[in-house]
Amino acid sequence: MSDRDGADRSITAEALRRDFGKLHAVDGVDLEVPGGQIFGFLGPNGAGKSTLVKILTTILNPTSGRASVGGYDVQRQGGKVREAIGVALQDVGLDPLMTARELLMLQTELFGTPRDEARKTAERLLVTVGLDDVDPKKRAGAYSGGMKRRLDLALALVHDPRILFLDEPTTGLDPASRAAIWEEVRRLNDDFGMTIFLTTQYLEEADRLADQIAIINKGTIVAQGTPEELKRQVGDEVVELQFGSSDDAERAQDALAPVAPNRQRSNRELRLYFGRAAENVPELVRVLDGAGISLQGLTIEQPSLDDVFLRVTGEALEHEVDEGADDVPAGAEVRS
Ligand SMILES: Nc1ncnc2c1ncn2[C@@H]1O[C@H](COP(=O)(O)OP(=O)(O)OP(=O)(O)O)[C@@H](O)[C@H]1O
Ligand SMILES: [Mg+2]
Secondary structure, eight states, X not given: OEETTTEEOOEEEEXXXXXXXXXXXXXXXXXXXXXXXXXXXXXXXXSSHHHHXXXXXTSSOOSEEEEEETTEEXXXXXXXXXXXXXXXXXXOOOOTTSBHHHHHHHHHHHTTOOHHHHHHHHHHHHHHTTOTTSOTTOBGGGSOHHHHHHHHHHHHTTTOOSEEEEESTTTTOOHHHHHHHHHHHHHHHHHHOOEEEEEESOHHHHHHHOSEEEEEETTEEEEEEOHHHHHHHHOSEEEEEEESSHHHHHHHHHHTTTTOOSXXXXXXXXXXXXXXXXXXXXXXXXXXXXXXXXEEEEEEEOOOHHHHHHHHHSSOOSTTOOSSOOSSOTTSSSOO
């Protein structure tokens, strides 16, 4: 499990569980994240992502099971774990009255670094996260959401961690800020071999960044693998059919059952999964014709992580998806 300089950068979990009263927030999770990977942890609201991150970063104790981070047991060797990791939690907790430099220096000095060196570290990290141009007198409370996220990331890096935990680092950010964080995550991984454990609500983020992905739903991992492996599980190709109404789509879903056993409907669209899509199209059209259902559009695509997610959790993840709306243009509901 050791890599590069011989340091252990792995994360493992065995039958990890955390209950809150009767709720199994994390319900028997096994994980094996080799050192140097970017690991994407995906799941809908309340799936257990933050709870798992808190256990792995020693903030919460598990109810049962075991986990190790950087080769250290999270319960018995919490101090060692904390030395090895950097953490940016979902709720950014910055003192609003402090400037970025003050916060960074304070954090660096907390790790026992002398003042002069802490000052250098602060400057270096501000460059790293692209905040070096900000007015030095600006207080954290006046930062935008994206700037706060970046500052929080810088704070997680003050002691050169070899493993980094980021809990939804880009949720709510505009596309440019999101792209800046992605670039930074990739660079930390490339340049330092840092293991990065990142939770996200954005499938595109996991698809682009992660070497391996786990999808968690109701406390349990329901799919795991590389993005390519996961997509292959749903099929090699997708035929997407668009209808004039969700009613038509629903009727088509039933009518096509015998010829397309793997299918998912989202509002006015139906997605059918095949090994080879093109050769099935004539039959699909015949069946729809026979049932008197008119088709508005047909496209053949590669499966996306959305398809995987929809299949294993039974729901779409992206916030943009609005199941109830029937008046939005066809094709707008499911991103691909
Ligand atoms: N301290 C707590 N006390 C009681 N219940 C909790 C506590 N923390 C989390 N939960 C519950 O555990 C479940 C998992 O929550 P968690 O925060 O881990 O989900 P999540 O996947 O991070 O969700 P989100 O995407 O919304 O951040 C939820 O049902 C939540 O209400
Ligand atoms: Mg969370």
